[in-house]
Amino acid sequence: MKALFDSLLELIRRTSAEIPDDVHRAIVASLEREKAGTISRSAMEIIERNIALARNKSQPICQDTGTIIFYVECPMGFDQIHFEEAARGAVKLATTKGFLRQNSVDPITGRNDGTNVGPGSPVVHFHEHRSPGTTVRLMLKGGGCENVGAQYSLPNEKLKANRDLDGCRRAILDAVVQAQGKGCGPGVLGVCIGGDRATGYERSKQQLLRPLDDLNPDPELDRLEQDIVRTANKLGIGPMGFGGQTTLLGAKIGVLNRLPASYFVSISYMCWAYRRQGIELGQEGEIRKWLY
Secondary structure (H helix, E strand, O other), rough: HHHHHHHHHHHHHHHHOOHHHHHHHHHHHHHHHOOOOHHHHHHHHHHHHHHHHHHHHOOOOOOOEEEEEEEEEEEEEOOOOHHHHHHHHHHHHHHHHHOOOOOOOOOOOOOOOOOOOOEEOOOOEEEEOOOEEEEEEEEEEEEHHHHHHHEEEOOOOOOOOOHHHHHHHHHHHHHHHHHOOOOOOOOEEEEEEEEEEEHHHHHHHHHHOOOOOOOOOOOOHHHHHHHHHHHHHOOOHHHHHHHOOOOOOEEEEEEEOOOOOOOOOEEEEEEOOOOOEEEEEEOOOOOOEEOO
16 A cells, blocks of 8 residues: 555656656747747746746646546456545645645535545546556646637537538637637647547547657548647647747547437647656556656
8 A cells, every 4th residue: 555655646746746758848849939039939938947947846837736637557356446545645645745736625615625635536537457567647637728628519500510520620720719828828639529528528638648749540630630730830829828839739639439419529628737647556556667
């Protein structure tokens, strides 16, 4: 129990304070694209300094440490109750230590007990497999970027979006336009085409676990991902909505089967503070490998 607890505590600390290398590379590249002397360049320079300070001081990158979401891939027979107990304990201690801000409140009373533990917090998703290894991925998803997520039901007459990939493209780009700078851009999109309203949103968040520099194995979706980023970065929205050439750092698209009556496009937006990290666990719960 202690080894797992310690591993989850370190996972929380590192996820909160350190941007993954793939995201950092994309931010540095986008900074270099922005013109010197512009507000967009200044915004990216502030973001870069913020990243360095958070890492050096081991402090949260953002004051909103977000919804705490664990994704656990584990062998059959894995003790899920044991894991959830360790996760709740690690979240409480991480909050006490300042790795997480006191962010979780009762929706009716507004009461905040200062632990970040309660109904739905933390969120834990388990997926069993037949191999022996266990991996844990953690996403800290801020409220600002969560607020600008969107879901479209196609066809959409206003967007002239039919039930095809062009219609999906129109819906995704409309979500970018509607978000403007409110999602703390430059952002990353996780998208799911298909599913129902609940599974579509959940799969769209899972897409944000993919490395920024990977390629979609489906050639059509790969072309669509690249087209979305390229087109969005020509819209002039830019970092924090200040204009410029970097509105999106990436777009990741997955699919789920749908009912003939429904065609949903679900879009989750991640801010520049793209906090996700993962670990491979040993048999005693110790960290064997970092995944990002």
